[in-house]
Amino acid sequence: xxxxxxxxxxxxxxxxxxxxxxxxxxxxxxxxxxxxxxxxxxxxxxxxxxxxxxxxxxxxxxxxxxxxxxxxxxxxxxxxxxxxxxxxxxxxxxxxxxxxxxxxxxxxxxxxx
Amino acid sequence: xxxxxxxxxxxxxxxxxxxxxxxxxxxxxxxxxxxxxxxxxxxxxxxxxxxxxxxxxxxxxxxxxxxxxxxxxxxxxxxxxxxxxxxxxxxxxxxxxxxxxxxxxxxxxxxxxxx
Numbered sequence: 091x092x093x094x095x096x097x098x099x100x101x102x103x104x105x106x107x108x109x110x111x112x113x114x115x116x117x118x119x120x121x122x123x124x125x126x127x128x129x130x131x132x133x134x135x136x137x138x139x140x141x142x143x144x145x146x147x148x149x150x151x152x153x154x155x156x157x158x159x160x161x162x163x164x165x166x167x168x169x170x171x172x173x174x175x176x177x178x179x180x181x182x183x184x185x186x187x188x189x190x191x192x193x194x195x196x197x198x199x200x201x202x203x
Numbered sequence: 204x205x206x207x208x209x210x211x212x213x214x215x216x217x218x219x220x221x222x223x224x225x226x227x228x229x230x231x232x233x234x235x236x237x238x239x240x241x242x243x244x245x246x247x248x249x250x251x252x253x254x255x256x257x258x259x260x261x262x263x264x265x266x267x268x269x270x271x272x273x274x275x276x277x278x279x280x281x282x283x284x285x286x287x288x289x290x291x292x293x294x295x296x297x298x299x300x301x302x303x304x305x306x307x308x309x310x311x312x313x314x315x316x317x318x
Contacts, residue, residue, distance in 0.1 A: 098244050124306070133209075133296050133309035134247070179246060189300045190237055191307055193247040 098177060100198040109167040109201075113180035113194045116161065120182035123156060124191065125165045128177045137165070137178075167199075175201045206230055207299050209310030216287055216317055224282045224313045226253075226297030232277035233299035237307070238270075241294040253280040253297075287317040 103109045115123065121142045126134035140147045140154045140163075147154050153166040163180050180194040206229040216222050226236055234255045239247040251272055252260040259272035271283040284291055298309045 098246075126309075131294075131312070131314070133207075133298075133312045136306050136308070139306060189235065189307075190249055190252055191298070192249065193239075196246045 098196045098198045100200060102200045102202060103170050105170060105172060105201055105203050107170055109165075109170045109174070109199060111165045111167075111178050111197045111199065113163045113165075113197075114161055115163060115180065115182045115194060117182055117184060117192070118158070118161065120184050120192075122183040122185065123154070123163050124181045124183065125152075125154060125163075126179045126181060126193075127174075128179060128196075130176075134179060163194075170199075170201050172201045172203060175199055207233075207297065207308045207310045209297055209313050211313060212311060213314040214316070216315070218288055218317055219286055221283055221285045222287055222315060224284075224295055224297075224315075226280045226282070226299075226310050228278045228299050228308075231299075231301060233280075234277060236274060236280040236297055236299045238272065238280075238282050239296045239298070241296060241312075243294075247296060250282075253282075255280075284315065287315070289317045291315065292317045 124139040125137040128134045138149045138152050138154050140156050145156050151168045155164045177196050177198050179196040181191040183191050208227045210225045236253040238250045241247045249262050250265045253272045253274040255274045261267045274280040294312050296312045298307045300307045
């Protein structure tokens with residue numbers, strides 16, 4: 091869903107551990123859900139997406155889980171590395187609505203060496 | 204892969220002046236582009252949808268007369284912040300969807316500071 095005026099929560103993990111970042115979305119009509127990574131001072135970078143008719147999708151070191159019943163999305167990062175430190179945003183897209191992306195609150199991931 | 208380029212990367216301007224930010228799709232055509240604003244430690248907030256050859260669609264609460272959007276070609280959208288004030292200082296980011304996929308490519312953002 092949309093966040094207004096909210097500061098980002100922080101997840102701190104040890105290098106090599108797995109990270110799980112969670113997101114709640116608001117629109118049950120959204121048909122795509124996407125995770126983005128944003129490094130300081132840069133634009134968001136696509137990580138992985140999942141269609142609404144799926145509940146799991148895997149990429150390289152990342153897995154996205156979708157639970158439509160509770161409108162919940164998660165991103166799992168395996169063997170977290172220092173380079174994974176960034177802010178992670180989920181976004182939802184309704185293809186029938188010009189395809190615009192609505193971003194969730196975001197989570198800051200800090201990886202401790 | 205598809206590339207979206209924003210210019211400038213940062214700009215400082217005086218209160219009351221106008222600033223233009225450009226967003227270009229470098230290797231694909233974009234009939235639609237999106238403009239976002241991001242305040243420090245906050246999420247991206249959609250400001251408007253830029254439509255090639257027609258008027259932009261603004262999100263609720265965004266002043267269309269203050270944030271002028273022009274999408275005159277299939278590879279360029281511009282956002283002009285008119286009569287800028289310090290509260291307009293923010294990170295402005297554009298994006299363009301690619302084909303029918305969910306993926307959208309983002310520009311590198313423009314840091315606007317109004318003094």
